[in-house]
Amino acid sequence: MQEQAPNSAAEDSALADIPEGALSNDQLEELDALLDELRTRGDEIPQWEFCDGFLTALVCTRRPIAAAEYMPMLLGDGEALQVAEGQPLPKLEVFKDEAQQARFMELFELRLAEVREQLDADIKSLADDAAFQPEALDTRGAIAILPEAEQAELAGEEVPSFSQVWALGFMFVVENWADEWAAPRDKEAAQLLDAAMEFIVNLTEDDTDEPALNLYDEAGPASTSQERVDAFGEAIWAVYDLYRLWKSMGPRQETIVKGEQPGRNDPCPCGSGKKFKKCHGA
Structure with a gap:
């Protein structure tokens, strides 16, 4: 989850540990606004949290997935585009113009680079400044601090658990590029894959344990269980395992x-x- 932008010189010095491609809060807000605008033309445009899970899985996938494949899968009809090498992608229908599409891709690829850099880092703790930080939200926590009148307007709506949408975005890639996520022949590697995937899949389920924390506002009503927070940490380590597994094995060899x-x-x-x-x- 993105930290607030530093204001002091001392805090500025800490930026040395942040990946060069890290998105600022302003850029994350720009992405949210851009996706909101896309929804005026497409009903199935996902939230940025879903996109972040999606791109994290792209970074981990066994072979590199080109934008001509992943952009239509994320924001189009799912059919890969035929693009000559070195040529820009044709405009997807959901974007209002080429400039809007180019800006989305610029920010998306910045985050891709940031995630790759984080997963390449040798860390010992998730508290490390260089550790991978999913853009996962506690939507229930955000709603819990709204005025009662605004909460009433949302009554009856299904609200996802913390990190649930992020995990669904990750699994969307796994399911749509299933060949690249098929279990390897090596027994030990296959067991590692299964164990790591289980942690991700667990986050796609609803958090039904007793709420203990509000991750949106520490002073707000409890919205997320401690068990969910622990599972989230396990899933982050699982992402490291998946990234290293497929990176070590390389793309599948055609028979x-x-x-x-x-x-x-x-x-x-x-x-x-x-x-x-x-x-x-x-």
């Missing part, structure tokens, strides 16, 4: 299936007149 080969003593199909074993079968 080459050869057609039926001539016998060793058959004539070589090249037409040389020699036996296969003396020619191209040598």
Whole structure:
């Protein structure tokens, strides 16, 4: 979750530990406003929290996923775009113009770079300034501090648990690029994958334990359980495990299936007149 921008010189010095591509609070607010504007033309435009889970999974995926694949999956019809190398993406229907799309992609890719840098860092604690910090929200906590009249307007609406939308965004990538997330043949690696994925999947479920904390406002009514906070920490470590697992294994190797080969003593199909074993079968 993004910290407030520093105001003092002492706080400015701490910026040395923040990834170069880190998004500012102003940029995060710009992204929220941009997505709100997109919703005037598309009903299924996700929240930024979902997008952050989505891009985190992109960083972890076994092979690099190009924008021509992931942008239509996130904000379009899901069909990959055919784009010549070095050429910009065609404008997706949901954007009002090319400039708006370019700005969204600029901010999205800044966050991609930030997440990759965080996951590459060698940390010992999630309290480390360089640690990966998902943009996960305690929406229930935010609603709990609203005036009663505003809370009444939201009565009956389904409100997600802390980090639930983030985890759904992560799993959206896993499900739509399932081949890249298939269990490896190595038994130990497959067990690591299963264990790590379980922590992410757990966050997609509702937090039904007793509320103990408000992560939106410490002084606000409790909205999130301690069990959920602990599960969130476990999921962050799981993201590190997934990133390192697929990075160590690299992209999947395509299996080459050869057609039926001539016998060793058959004539070589090249037409040389020699036996296969003396020619191209040598």
